[in-house]
Amino acid sequence: MRYSVVVHKDRESDYGVTVPDLPGCFSAGETLDEALHEVVEAIECHLEGLLLDSEPIPTPRPIEHHQNNPDYAGGVWAFITIDLAKLSGRTHRINVTLPERILTLMDRYAVEHGETRSGLIAEAALEYIASHQHPGAVRGDATT
Structure with a gap:
């Protein structure tokens, strides 16, 4: 996921970084x-806490959404x-079959955005679930 931050x-003072989509994350x-560099760890810790507490993971909004905030x-x-x-530490290896063209597009997008294939799939799944549930959040307590 790509989160916008403001510095x-x-x-x-030192440089301060705030993550508008994650209240309390700075x-x-x-x-x-x-x-x-430090805000990456702060975001990861914040998201880990949300997952551990089965709290919603906020979907990142465009910078334009935040720019008018004083x-x-x-x-x-x-x-x-x-x-x-x-x-969240635990991962599960799965076998997924995809058309080669889609896999190529996914891999290209992941490389261009500094992501992994697994991270892209996880992000896409969370965003899809969020768009089909209630707006703005994804629950972190999914089961198989």
Whole structure:
């Protein structure tokens, strides 16, 4: 999943990073690179907590949705890609049959967006489920 983040820097402070789609998720760093690196861990920990608590995982919204919020005024926007396949520790190997053309498109998209095939499938499944349930959230307590 790609989450938009906003970075703020005051004269006498470190860089602060907020994740608008994940209330309460934020990070900081002495440099911009460090701040953006640290927010990846903050997002992963936040999502892990949601999954462990069987809470909904918010679907990322476009930056335009957040830009008029005065809390983010003057900030610099960036995107952070999170591989959902790496979350929650336990994974299960499955066998899926797909047409070669779709697999090629998936792999190309995953590479271009810094994702893995498994992460892309997990993200697509969560977004599909979210769009067919209630808007804005996906439950983390799916069973097989």
